[in-house]
Amino acid sequence: MTRLPTRRLLALALASAVATPGLAQTTAFPAPATDSSAAAFVASDIRIDGLQRISAGTVLTYLPIERGDAVTPGKTAEAIRALYKTGFFEDVSLGRQGSILVVTLRERPSINKLTLSGNKDIKTEDLTKGLADIGLTEGGTFDRLALDRVTQELVRQYNNRGKYNVVITPTVSPLDRNRVDVTINVKEGKAAKIQHVNLVGTEKFENEDILEYWESKEHNWLSWYRRDDQYSKEKLSGDMEKLNSWYLDRGYVDFSIDSTQVSISPDKRDMFISADVTEGEQYKISDVKVTGDTILPQEEVERMVLVRKDQIFSRRLLEVTSDSITAMLSNVGYAFAKVNPIPTVDRENRLVAINLQVVPGPRVNVRRIIFKGNARTGDEVLRREMRQFEGAWYSQAAIDRSKIRLQRLGYFETVDVETPPVAGTADQVDVVYNVKETTSGSFTFGLGFSQTYGLQTSVQLSQNNFLGGGNRVSVDASRSSYLQRYGFSFTNPYFTDTGVSLGYNLFYREYDYSNSSFNTVQYNNTNAGAQMVLGVPITENDTVSVMFGIDSNQIFAYPNSTPQQLIDYIDAVGQRTFHAWRTEVGWARDTRNDYFMPTRGTYQRVSAEITLPGSTAEYYKLNYEFSKYWMLSPAFVLRTGAQLGYGDSYGDARTRQVCGSDTTSNGVTVFVPADCNGSNLKRTITADGLPFFENFYAGGVNSVRGFDDNTLGPRTPPTQFYVNGQPYGGSLKTIGQLEMVFPKLFDSNAARISAFVDVGNVYDGVDNFDANTLRASAGVALLWRAPVGPIQISYAFPFRKQPGDDIERLQFTFGGQF
Incomplete structure (x- = not known):
């Protein structure tokens, strides 16, 4: 059943309440000095008294008597009715002064201000629009009878919503110059x-x-x-x-x-x-047949029939069958096809015979595809998303798919489609897409804060629809206590007509991991690079991407702070600057029905990144992301998620022998290189496996909540300053999430609350994986898409933990996500 929008229902209801106003009671005025004879006379002139806002010409337009007309009692009554019908006057009287017709009027007051208060169940904008549709609006003429009837209608509307204690109090305050202020105060009360x-x-x-x-x-x-x-x-x-x-x-x-x-x-x-x-008795199906002009082969249409002989009768299966046949025909051009299930009931034997009569109608051709509302976006940007083409046979599936593709662009707030028939023909339609554009670019200066990164400042200039051509351009800079980042990116989503995208990324980053709040091993690095990304759509939901890039990563160690194993890795490589030629191949499939608040669908992405031979360190990383949404009911949405990651080196390990001695300072033992002689130790150091600066981390708002950011997984040995050691991540990441989302707790779709269970950890290689060491937590979370950027707040109770784990139950992050 299709439901009209609330505003339209309200306007119709209010309009019906005042559609037949009764005649106001006439107030007797002192008769002017006239000849009071009721006999007919010829009006030599017409004089109008009592006007304030309305012009005499307006009155004469509605008055059915003109100069020179005979004024009779019938004409007088007709004139009074005509003037009352305008709704402009509270009182109308006609008199005579000699041969002059005297029309004495008292105008209705005008509405100076209309105020609504206390209404929550019916939105103010809907209520105001409904009142305006029937003339109760600021600047309009006030009609008390209409106000009374509107009050009664509003009471009925609230009663229909179960609110029987509603009290609606209209107040009319007279003002000078025949004006009034109207206030409608609503006390909704509680729903029954x-x-x-x-x-x-x-x-x-x-x-x-x-x-x-x-x-x-x-x-x-x-x-x-x-x-x-x-x-x-x-x-x-x-x-x-x-x-x-x-x-x-x-x-x-x-x-x-x-x-x-x-x-x-x-x-x-x-x-x-x-x-x-x-209840009656249960019936079975005695026979099912498909008749009429099926267009497609009879056996192909019959395969869509879900009801069978000797089955129990089911109206739902009949409706699904009819819809399936109709949809199949609409996809080959028969836009107006119908399937009429005609039952023949045998009540004696409790049997029903079904005749599915197919009425295809004419085959329809799409004459033109028209776009309306795209003031900034070029027609070609929209047209390349079309799956329905001009001059082709009508296809409902192609039209619907085109609408979805327009919605996914992110340029439009709403997308509506109409298929009006072409005048004068029965076999042609136009397809009209009405779009409402939204802001697709921004210049942002932002401040943010998170427990991990501290205060963040950022500047971003982005345009997702650059010059209306659909290209994405972004320039950004950000700075925090541990990071400086500068970047530029450009993407052409239609580098070729087939939808192959091409993008470029340039970046420069400085990370200072000596900030103890970041919860990782202590070192510093400077990273700069350039990338080219190619995206190839293979289906409507699947995309393959390929990235090629070159980057440089310079590592700085801190004496007495950076763990010896990290220093050994750098020394074994023989240099502190890592140059890399890298490529990444990925596949993504996205069937979610919404980007921010999905209620059904699946998202998964698999990627493999590798540094090419000749790079300073040769390694690869594999990543897998998965999220699936089930709508259990309108009030509950279940999400399951997983994140898996693994990395390792390939080729031969790098090995070196170094001489030196162990020196202990402040509880930290450091190997100090020196010339090889009889008094110094010889050590063999190796650079193997995934480089430490590419390790995976877990713990925090975006992984296993309830544990401090980046603290799960392997740690360095304890020292005087690091009693529990320093987390340094691992080459294997395993995270699983189960989350129940409650979409109805807020009326706005910009916020959601959920209850979750997170499980996960990181390990130093597959061989060290141990399910008994997985950490787990449960709690509640709030995600709010605020004007300043996304805000995430979670409160979690770790129920599977180990001594020495860094617990942080309340976690949050807010600010622009650039």
Whole structure:
């Protein structure tokens, strides 16, 4: 059932309430000095008295009497009715002064200000629009009768929403110059709660099973969240249809709802619903056939038929069958195809024969594809997303897919599609896409803060639809206590007509891991590079990407702070600057129905990155990301997620022998290189495996919540300054998440609350993986897309931990994500 928007329903209801205004009572005025004879006379002139805002010419336009007309009692009554009908006047009287017709008027006051207060269930903008549609608006003419009827209609509207304690108080305050201020104060009260639902006459099924899918439910312990115990006439009407469908889907063709009663407690807070039904007998299908002009081969159409002989009759299966055949025909040009299920009921034997009559209608051709509302975006940017083409046969699937592709661009707030028929033809339509553009570029100066990174400042200039051509350009700079970053990127999403994208990235970064709040081993590095990214779509949901890049990474160690094993790795390589030629190949599949708040669909990405032979360090990294969403009900969405990562070196390990001696300072033992002689030690050092600056980390808001950022996994040996050692990550990452999202806790789709369980850890190689050392936590989280940027807050209880773990139950991050 299609539901009209709230604003339109309200406007229609209010309009109907005042569509037939009664005639106002005429107030007797002192008659002017006239000849009071009721006899007819010829009006030599017409004089109008009492006007303030309305011009005499306007009155004469509506007056059915002109100069020289005979004025009779019938004409007088007609004139009074005509002037009242305009709605401009509270009082109208006609008199005579000699042969002059005297029209005496008292104007209705104008509305100076219209104020609404207290309304929450009906939005102010919807209510204001509905009032404006019937003339109750600032600057308009005030009609008290209309206001009274609107008040009654609003009470009815709130009653339909289950709010029977609503009190609506209109106040009219007179002002000078025949003006008034109108205030409508609404006290909505609490919605009446359903305390009991009783179905009388149900013998074949348990009431609990029937009521499971109703929107109207008895008060329960989850009602504070679901709000399913609030009575609404509209909800109950839908539930009656569900009740009818329940039985028809199970073969009870003669089922009927005999009566429905709704009662309310004296305090108007509790509702009681009862329905009397007659179940009848269960029917089976005796025969199914497809007739009419099927267009496609008969056997192909019959394969879409889900109902079979000797099955129990099901209206739902019939509807699905009809929709499937209609959709199949609409995809080959028959936009107006219909399938009429014609049942023949044999009540004696409780059988139903089904004739699926196919009426294809004319085959329809798309004449033109038209875009409206794209003031900044070029037509070619939209047209290249089309899967329906001009001059081709109509395809509903292609039209719908084109709409989705336009929505995914991110340039438009809304996308609506219409298919108006071409005038004068029965086999042509135009496809019109109405778009509402949103801001696709920004210049941002931002401040942010996180527990890990501290204060962050950033400047970003970005344009996702550069000059309306669909290209993405971004320049950004950011700085925090541990990071300086500068970057430039450019992407042409349609480098070729087939949708191959080409992008370029330039970046320069300085990381200072000596900041102890970052929770990693102590060192510093400067990283700069350039990349080229190629994206190739292989299906509507699948994309393959290839990246080529070159970068340089210079490592700086801190004496007495940087662990010896990291220094040994650098010394074994023989240089502190790592040059790399690298490439990455990835595959991504995204079927989610929304980017920020998905309720169904899957996202997964697999990538393999490798530094090419000739790089200072030769290694590879494999990554896998997975998220899947199930809508268990409108109030619950289940998300499962996983992050897996593994890296290692390839080729021969680098080995060197160095001489020196161990020196202990402040509880830290450091190997100090020296010339080889009899008194010095000889050590063999090796650079093998994934370089330490490419290690995976876990712990924190974006992985295993409840544990301090980056603290899970291997650690260096304890020292005087680092009692629990320093986390240095690992070459294997395993993280799993189970999250229940509650999308109905907020009316806005910019915020969501969830309950989660996180499990994960990082390990130094596959051989060291131990499921017994996996950490786990449970808690609640808030994600809010605020004007300043995304805000994430979580509170977690680690229930699987080890001594020495850094626990941080409350974690948050906010600010621009650049």
